[in-house]
Amino acid sequence: MSANQFKSPVVRWIDHRLPVFSMLHHTAHDYPTPKNLNYMWNFGSLAGLSLAIMIVTGIVLAMSYTAHVDYAFDSVERIMRDVNHGWMIRYIHMNTASFFFIVVYLHMFRGLYYGSYKAPRELLWMLGVVIFLLMMATAFMGYVLPWGQMSFWGATVITNLFSAIPYVGESIVTLLWGGFSVDNATLNRFFSLHYLMPFIIAGVVVLHIVALHRFGSNNPIGIDTKGPQDTISFHPYYTIKDVFGIAVFLLLLATAVFFFPNAMGHPDNYIPANAMQTPAHIVPEWYFLPFYAILRAVPDKLGGVLLMFGAIAVLFILPWLDRSPVRSARFRPLFRIFFWLFFVNAIALGYLGGKPAEGIYVILSRVATAWYFLHFLAILPLLSMFETTKPLPKSISEPVLGSSGRAA
Amino acid sequence: MAKSDTNKNPAKGDVQEPGRRDFIVVATYAMAGLGAAAVAWPLIDQLNPAADTLALANIEVDISKIAVGQSITVKWRGKPVFIRHRTADEIARANATNLDDLRDPQVDTARAEKPEYLVLVGVCTHLGCVPLGQKTGEVRGDYDGWFCPCHGSHYDTSGRIRKGPAPTNLEVPPYNFLSDSVVRIG
Numbered sequence: 001m002s003a004n005q006f007k008s009p010v011v012r013w014i015d016h017r018l019p020v021f022s023m024l025h026h027t028a029h030d031y032p033t034p035k036n037l038n039y040m041w042n043f044g045s046l047a048g049l050s051l052a053i054m055i056v057t058g059i060v061l062a063m064s065y066t067a068h069v070d071y072a073f074d075s076v077e078r079i080m081r082d083v084n085h086g087w088m089i090r091y092i093h094m095n096t097a098s099f100f101f102i103v104v105y106l107h108m109f110r111g112l113y114y115g116s117y118k119a120p121r122e123l124l125w126m127l128g129v130v131i132f133l134l135m136m137a138t139a140f141m142g143y144v145l146p147w148g149q150m151s152f153w154g155a156t157v158i159t160n161l162f163s164a165i166p167y168v169g170e171s172i173v174t175l176l177w178g179g180f181s182v183d184n185a186t187l188n189r190f191f192s193l194h195y196l197m198p199f200i201i202a203g204v205v206v207l208h209i210v211a212l213h214r215f216g217s218n219n220p221i222g223i224d225t226k227g228p229q230d231t232i233s234f235h236p237y238y239t240i241k242d243v244f245g246i247a248v249f250l251l252l253l254a255t256a257v258f259f260f261p262n263a264m265g266h267p268d269n270y271i272p273a274n275a276m277q278t279p280a281h282i283v284p285e286w287y288f289l290p291f292y293a294i295l296r297a298v299p300d301k302l303g304g305v306l307l308m309f310g311a312i313a314v315l316f317i318l319p320w321l322d323r324s325p326v327r328s329a330r331f332r333p334l335f336r337i338f339f340w341l342f343f344v345n346a347i348a349l350g351y352l353g354g355k356p357a358e359g360i361y362v363i364l365s366r367v368a369t370a371w372y373f374l375h376f377l378a379i380l381p382l383l384s385m386f387e388t389t390k391p392l393p394k395s396i397s398e399p400v401l402g403s404s405g406r407a408a
Numbered sequence: 409m410a411k412s413d414t415n416k417n418p419a420k421g422d423v424q425e426p427g428r429r430d431f432i433v434v435a436t437y438a439m440a441g442l443g444a445a446a447v448a449w450p451l452i453d454q455l456n457p458a459a460d461t462l463a464l465a466n467i468e469v470d471i472s473k474i475a476v477g478q479s480i481t482v483k484w485r486g487k488p489v490f491i492r493h494r495t496a497d498e499i500a501r502a503n504a505t506n507l508d509d510l511r512d513p514q515v516d517t518a519r520a521e522k523p524e525y526l527v528l529v530g531v532c533t534h535l536g537c538v539p540l541g542q543k544t545g546e547v548r549g550d551y552d553g554w555f556c557p558c559h560g561s562h563y564d565t566s567g568r569i570r571k572g573p574a575p576t577n578l579e580v581p582p583y584n585f586l587s588d589s590v591v592r593i594g
Contacts, residue, residue, distance in 0.1 A: 153537065157558065160536035164575075175452075179461045181486035181531075189455065276481060276488045278537040282558055296559055301534055301575045357560050 032231035034219035042245035050100035072147035101287035115327030148269030222328030289353030466594025488530035
């Protein structure tokens, strides 16, 4: 359907002058999509939905929140007790933050398994890593706002990471704090930035989608679409599939919000912040634990900080570390084994990050950290040189319809 | 880069002479860059501590009530400051330490104006947690000073780092004794 075929004359009139309708039609309706996408391709739309939920609930929460060290904790408790539906809105905001990370981690593992980061989608992947970094910064600053014990000490530990930078580290930390410790100035700027950053994320998401639509989605077979017989239109085929995924997602989210709202949080954050006493066992939110484990695995301060940031930086250069021309793990028997080892190792890092830094946990963290970097810096480059891959089908249609590859 | 009319002919040589127009273009970019930097600086510097924050620079503490072996914690610049009235044994052990065993070598006399009173910023030099060891019954670590529970740094009776990830000794804040019983920190 071309632009001048919209039924409503009003839409036609507007579209002729401001082609938003044909643009939307092009990106979310006609957009040719590989016809073999499985449910692992649902997480992009779920991430978009999560961002929308976070922005809507966040804007509402900001209407009752007070960014001041003397009032922040109480204003959050007031939201929980007195503001109409406040408890629900805050629990939705809290739990969707966790679900956002679950969805994005699955989205990233999908990309890793099916080689979605390979040419010509390198920039698409790198924009995704930028979104991931922005998400982490936003989540970290949001966690500080309730001004509980974990808020305060999480903020202290994470901002102190920058003090590891030689020479200028201390000045940078003072600049971040606006004082000599995490205090009112810090809380105010974190609130300001926490409100801003989701909109920056939304901007990068637009770029992510523009880059995606340049070559279209990758698919479970990992070969390029060869023509119309390999694709179906996005609407209604994938809109309905995304809607089904959204229904399942919302079911799980509602279960968490209404039955286990604090399961992914930490009880210490319901104690007001106290600058004079650190909680006995401080842990970041679960989605930071793998990186926290890497930080603690290194017995040197600067080294720990560098490796932790390096763990994310290595994702940026992933398209150039894995040089194998075959994208999908389905046709890479060795890569598939190492992918699952990496997956288990990442879960193990998450587990270790939540344990105290002593005894066997330290040793295991070091092994897991070493494996994380070995996977990217040694195993992937070596596999791309020595692995014998399985033969690829000629087209997406071929495995289903035989060698003719013609759809009915 | 804009090319001037005078260097159109490549036969003149490999190096093209920069013309007057190139100079104007470069100068325009440079001025715009300087202008942007001049505007950016106040926006960045406003993040630094404000005048009223800087004004809260010192406090006076009465130390006459601290019994031997006891410690108190006071708040200075939003951070805890530890004041420990050390026992003779603690001072002796701090002095007996071989400097070669230290990650951040410092003699005890350089860290305490009066050896019986040790004054320290109670912030772990690793990532800023408050170490344990001030109250009776708290863990004091392998060297009987302080122990940071966050990432396992051990400090000795002089507040020097002995084991764990922290890079430097606990910081000694600027202070002076106004009398035998009052110390001013800051």
